[in-house]
Amino acid sequence: MNTSGKAGLCLWFDGQAEEVADFYMALFEDGHVISRNRSPIDWPGGAAGDVVLVEFEMAGMRLQALNGGPDRPHTDAASLTISATDQDEVDRLWGAILAAGGEEIMCGWIKDRWGVRWQIVPAEFEEMRRSAPTEALARGYAAMMTMRKLDMSQLREAVLTG
The missing domain is CATH 3.10.180.10 (2,3-Dihydroxybiphenyl 1,2-Dioxygenase, domain 1)
Structure with a gap:
């Protein structure tokens, strides 16, 4: 899938974004990370320096795993x-x-x-x-x-x- 596409899917997690992305990508031969973004500031789901978002592809689909915090x-x-x-x-x-x-x-x-x-x-x-x-x-x-x-x-x- 073209990573410059305009549409994708963002899934909200409570601190497990990297674990989720790694598991999902391992299910498919074409799974790969596009980027792992660390937050420069504290936010409701974590502290400065923590991974806030993992962008990845699996099965031709662009996804984002967001460490958004609890209660979602x-x-x-x-x-x-x-x-x-x-x-x-x-x-x-x-x-x-x-x-x-x-x-x-x-x-x-x-x-x-x-x-x-x-x-x-x-x-x-x-x-x-x-x-x-x-x-x-x-x-x-x-x-x-x-x-x-x-x-x-x-x-x-x-x-x-x-």
Whole structure:
């Protein structure tokens, strides 16, 4: 992704910005730091000299992890969406987040140990959502509602064979 792009996402943390950025970047081969910014002054989330913001890329997305301070919990209202190449990538990402203290939710959603929600969706299912006839898609959605981590073989069977 072009780091000079105009849009990105800033996630608020309470002192864990570097830890979060390092973990997120390690999940993807293309993950890298753009910058680590230290504050020249004291601020509500830290002291002068502390890292206030880590700008980084993962999976082609520009993100910022901000050490903004306490009392700003993440909610289901926003999530990181990952279009997984195949079931192996779904399994790898899911397993890494879970092993690092994450919590399974449902329908392809998982919460990492910092409270950020992720949707890990096989790209093949995303394409089916765009192109499958309504009746077939309804079967796929019904199957998805029974899952935590999405299983593409079960979704494919539901959509294609009913």
